[in-house]
Amino acid sequence: MFEPVIAPSGTLLGLLQRGRGDGTLHALTAPRSEALSALDHCVLHDPRHDWQVENRSLYYARLYLDLNGGLGAIQRHLFDPDDTLDPDDSRTGLALSVLGHLASYDRLDALRLLRSYAEYGANWAWALDELALRDDDAGLRALAVPVLARFPADAEGEAALTEAVRDAFEPRPWRLWAEDPRPEIGGRVRAAAERGSFDRWQRQLAPAGPRPGWSVRAVLAWAQEGLERGAALHVPAARCLTAVAGPEDRAEILEAARHGADAERGTALCYLADANDPGVLDLLEEAAQSPSRAVADIAAETFERMRSVAAVERARQWAGRPDALGAAAGRVLACRGGAQDSQLVLAALREAVRGEGPDAPTLWPLVDGAGRLGIGCAAPVLRHVYRETASSHLRGRAARALAATDPSFAAGFAVECLWDCEESTREVAARHAETGDARVVNRLRRLAADPAEEDDVQSAVRSRIGPDAPAV
Known part of the structure; x- marks a missing residue:
């Protein structure tokens, strides 16, 4: 999937791509044709950086x-010839999910379109999952x-059917079809389900990877072999070392942490950090200056996971360093520092926005930390992140931080x-939005009555407009 192109935040398209509330409010006042054109563009060209977690x-x-x-427009997109050439979930997944929600609002045209795509479309399994939640038994049986x-x-076909039944996200259609008396329907599905259960049982009996009987050297070698294949195994390998290493192995592990190959060094550092070894912080500082980018990044990542008092104290010394370890130190203080660290966290937040922009992954813990520590001076930076980020999750974090600082x-x-x-951002809004604005009261009432709204949001709404709550 190509990286999405996001329009400026001040445009209707940019607001809708970001999923901001102002996008809906502007669309409802814009010319209808313009609003629908921007909406279709968003649905047909998924704007999310991570479509698996952003709503x-x-x-x-x-x-x-x-x-x-x-x-x-959605129908033309789903049945375009590209559907057979590019069956990746990212091309059609958002459109199918939108149709699923529309079907739950009793849009029969959306339900019919989902059924048709489940019959003929390349991403039929996604459409079937949507129908499993919304269609009736008769529609699914058809x-x-x-x-x-x-x-x-x-x-080959039976193997593919076994995989489809075994990996189905929503099993309801397959269970209905297994009850079909026709052998070419019910018989095939039941047989595929049995084969899938047997395959899963076989995999459980023959797990791959190291076992407690392995030596320290064997675990380190396994991690290095994984890196050479393109798989980062230093974290699971460190957990394996916990099972196989004893006090007598410390010298070998320290040697690997200083002079081992990249994956061996990373595994040893992770193990020593998890064990709160007294020398690990010095080793991490040394590794952060390694000419190997992989080792330097592992050092910063490992330090950021540490929870000890000593790690927080060292973070105060390292915050402001112009390297990955300095950035990690800022995030450690944001997550586990105290009020005395507010200026260091604020400086790290400003530097991250200035150096990497409003979508930088490093901003997530820093934004949370600004809210946790109640850093009022951070509000202008948080407002900038809120407006400009293309990540709806980061915007939600900025909203929670603003609720505590602005x-x-x-x-x-x-x-x-x-x-x-x-939904988490709507929940924050339901708890904090000032009800002097008539739009707020009307929106709260609509969210309370919407069966598609999440329970946490509706609970927050009812705390504001419920029978025992103060009048809004």
Whole structure:
């Protein structure tokens, strides 16, 4: 999947791509054709940097309902010839999820489109999962023949069917089809389910990787072999060392931490950090200056996971270093430092935004830390991150930090957050948004009545407008 191109945050398209509440509010006041064009663009060209964790589907589905938007663009996208050439989930997953939510709002055109795509589309399994949550038994049973026709009645086809049944995210359709009296339907599905259970049992009996009987040298070699294959195994290898290493092995592990190959060195450092070895902080500082980028990054990553008082004290010394270890030290203080570390955390936050921009992964713990420590001076930087980041998760973290640091949040960003794409952000807004704005009261009531809204959001809403709550 190509990296999405995100429009500027001040445009309607940029707001919708980010999933911001202001995107919905602007779309509802913009010319309808312009709003629907921007909405279709977002759904057909997934704007998320990480589509597996960021939410957009319910946000876009609600906007289709509010705009009474048609589904012609989605239909053309799903059944485009590219569907057979590019079956990757990222091309059609968002559109199918939007259709699923629309079907839950009783949009029959969305339900019919999902059924049709489950019959003929390349990403049929995703469509089937959406239907498993929304369609009735009769609709699902009607799909048995076209779906099973995808699997030829030969060894290769039966193996593919076994994998599909075993790995199905939503098992309901397969369970319905297993009850079918026809041998070519129920018989095949039941046989595939049995084979899948047997395959899983075999894998459990023959786990790969090191065992407690291995030596320290064997575990280190396993980690290095993994790195040479392109797999980073230093963290699981360090856990294996915990099982196989004894006090008599410390000298060998220290030697590996100083002079081993990259993966061996990383494994030894992780093991020593987990064991709170008294010399590990000095070893990490030495490794951070290694000419090997892999070793330097592992050193910073390992230090960031440490929870000891000594690690926090060392972070105060290392914060501000112009390397990966200095950045990690800022994040350690953000997560585990005290009020006395506020200026160091603020400096790390400013430097991260200035040097890496509003989408930098390092911002996540720093933004959380600014809110945890209540750093009021961080509010301008947090507002910048909130406006500009393309990550809806990072924006939600910025919203929570602003709720703790910015007195203007309740009357400002909290209002638009009621329309945000992330449920956790809507929950923050439901708890803080100032109800003097009529839009807030109306939105709270709509969220309370929406069956698609998450329980945590509705609980927050009811704490503001419930029968025992003060009048809003």
